[in-house]
Amino acid sequence: MAERIFGHIPGYPEGSLFESRAELRESGVHRPIQAGISGSQTEGAESIVLSGGYEDDADDGDLIIYTGYGGRNQSTGRQDHDQPFSHGNRALALSKQNGLPVRVIRGSKHDSRYSPPFGYSYDGLYAVEGFWHEPGRSGFEIWRFRLVKIPQKVTAGQGVREDPAEYSVARRQEMRVSRIVRDSAKARKIKALYKHRCQICGTRLSCPAGPYSEAAHIRPLGAPHDGPDTEDNILCLCPNHHVLFDNGAISVAKDLSLIGADKDDLTVHRHHHISLRHLAYHRKHLAVVPDFEREASV
Incomplete structure (x- = not known):
């Protein structure tokens, strides 16, 4: 299995365009051909696609309220049961917990003025700043995730890998702390x-x-x-x-x-x-x- 990368994919800067999900997969920007969330429950989610499949999504550009995975009828595409706290939903929650950046891709079928006219666009890194569950428009319980754009100048790619066995000088790496300290x-x-x-x-x-x-x-x-x-x-x-x-x-x-x-x-x-x-x-x-x-x- 290819290394899971949290951050920009080398060679594909923000604004890169792709004709299809197959191209996204080949580039490594978003690997699943169908799933909207790429990640694992033990490592976190590294990318999501906004493709217009979920009625509860809200997209304000630098702020996205993203609807989690599951609950849709495979035949009709309609929400007809509750979403589980597992798979991609749990992966996104882990990214929030561990402060991992998430690549956001918008598809042309996603109803937003930020979507490309055709294909898919890679629109940069976002931080998962919160998650919660509530009834969606169809009345079934859904998981929702608040994603906020990370300014380009403070982002840095990360890879999930085991540390080398030999002793070495620790690499310096810019990290973003998304937690807001309030002490009124x-x-x-x-x-x-x-x-x-x-x-x-x-x-x-x-x-x-x-x-x-x-x-x-x-x-x-x-x-x-x-x-x-x-x-x-x-x-x-x-x-x-x-x-x-x-x-x-x-x-x-x-x-x-x-x-x-x-x-x-x-x-x-x-x-x-x-x-x-x-x-x-x-x-x-x-x-x-x-x-x-x-x-x-x-």
């Missing part, structure tokens, strides 16, 4: 309330400059979630549990018991009111837990 007065107040102890595990990190913790927004800020930067939408978490919470591995039930964590209940200070509405949003759209757990906690 409200966030600082919540962290001080818990004395920087994680509400999930109780860990307090002591650094030379002082204690460290992170403010996790239950309902994410900004479009498409539009969560508020308010105290009832903030948790004080350690970095590990912040990552797990943001990526749907842990959620909180309406009785404040923890879903997907070893500990039974979330620690809540008597002066910290947490919105049950925001917790319900996280469970419904962001948590990746077995269906019976999700249904039991709604």
Whole structure:
């Protein structure tokens, strides 16, 4: 199997045009002949094609809300069942988690002013900045991915390969950190309330400059979630549990018991009111837990 490359393919700069999926495959820009997502559940997704096959796609150029894989009837092309969190969907989620760039290709049948008049165009690298699930236009559960264009000057190709056995000087490589750090007065107040102890595990990190913790927004800020930067939408978490919470591995039930964590209940200070509405949003759209757990906690 050819090496999986995350980043630009040498010889095919942004703006390259292709007549067919066969040409895309031959170039290595997008290898599958039919699938819209190229990747694996263990390495991540390196490329996607916007071909007009999914009715819920939204394309604003530098911002794309991409509909995941599956749920379509092979005969009619219509969405007639829920999409699974597996295959390409899980690969894209892994790219978000590990900060891997995704090549975006648009096809002429994709209904967007950014699509080429014929064939396919390679339109550069995007970062997967979030993923969630919700009912689509046809009423079935779909996975959605927020992809944001990465400026060309800070992009660098990456290859997934085993490190060489011999000792060598580490290569310098530009990396893009897509995580936005927000530390408003409200966030600082919540962290001080818990004395920087994680509400999930109780860990307090002591650094030379002082204690460290992170403010996790239950309902994410900004479009498409539009969560508020308010105290009832903030948790004080350690970095590990912040990552797990943001990526749907842990959620909180309406009785404040923890879903997907070893500990039974979330620690809540008597002066910290947490919105049950925001917790319900996280469970419904962001948590990746077995269906019976999700249904039991709604």
